[in-house]
Amino acid sequence: MNQNENIVDSEIRRLLKQFKLPDIHDRFNEEIGRAVEENLGHRAFLQRLLIVEEQGKKERLRRKKIKEAHFEQHKVIEGFDFRFQESVNQSKILDLASLSFLDKKENVILVGPPGVGKSHISTGLGMKACEAGRSVLFANAIELMDYLSECLEKGTLRQRLKKLLKVDLLIIDDLGYLKMDKEKESIFFQLIRQRYEKKSLIVTTNLPFNRWDEIFTNELAAAAVLDRLLHHAHVISISGDSYRVNKKLEEVLDA
Missing domain, CATH: 3.40.50.300 (P-loop containing nucleotide triphosphate hydrolases)
Incomplete structure (x- = not known):
């Protein structure tokens, strides 16, 4: 990654943090690599990023709700x-x-x-x-x-x-x-x-x-x-x- 790419990458991460998109922030480069490998278009890449964030938010909400429930044991x-x-x-x-x-x-x-x-x-x-x-x-x-x-x-x-x-x-x-x-x-x-x-x-x-x-x-x-x-x-x-x-x-x- 050259200097310009580093600057852009840092700015993207700053904005993702600012807009509270932690899952995209953590997996941005990983998803870029997958998009390149699979030759994804811009729309498909954006969709994948949004799905990553959606799944992350659901998982965080699930963990929060389970913690607040005060179950004696975690049974399913x-x-x-x-x-x-x-x-x-x-x-x-x-x-x-x-x-x-x-x-x-x-x-x-x-x-x-x-x-x-x-x-x-x-x-x-x-x-x-x-x-x-x-x-x-x-x-x-x-x-x-x-x-x-x-x-x-x-x-x-x-x-x-x-x-x-x-x-x-x-x-x-x-x-x-x-x-x-x-x-x-x-x-x-x-x-x-x-x-x-x-x-x-x-x-x-x-x-x-x-x-x-x-x-x-x-x-x-x-x-x-x-x-x-x-x-x-x-x-x-x-x-x-x-x-x-x-x-x-x-x-x-x-x-």
Whole structure:
């Protein structure tokens, strides 16, 4: 590269930085080399550069959304063992993975004993939403309600609920292990009521619906929550053995 080419190259890089085109900036010379090898015309070369930037922006957005979601583990739908959990309707889960339920402001409720894959499926659906550029928050039920109770004490609950309403998909994990008092029950009802027909929820629980009065203070409170939660919902009931226990037994037997 001669002196004039160096000057031009530096100016191009300056402008790419100025206009915040980092992927073209990083791969400019590489793409020039490919264009020369393939004898690309100017339009085709420009198109390729723009595709490089588009793909880079999508990947950065995906990583950002996944980080902001606070998943406990990074699980994907493609990694779910449908052969082990035969009670899970694979076509139904793959349909949910298309995210049509998000567009329709519908909920997903995953019910089943510990270890059968509820959190895996909920996380996998959340990851799909992140890849589509949607905002997601994954929260353990006990930790979420403790936090919202603290917000109530500090006088910031209203602002926090408004912020949660902006999240496209809220995932509440392990609801069955939560035992609410009147205060938390009221907060939870506000959370569900605000998202009703506006934004989607995914809830995982080990308790069947006829035992939700164990979570809330009475049957009436449980019914009020279930009424809104289930009105526009996909209920996935999972039975069978714990995947984690089965895996551990395999390890012991193979040892």
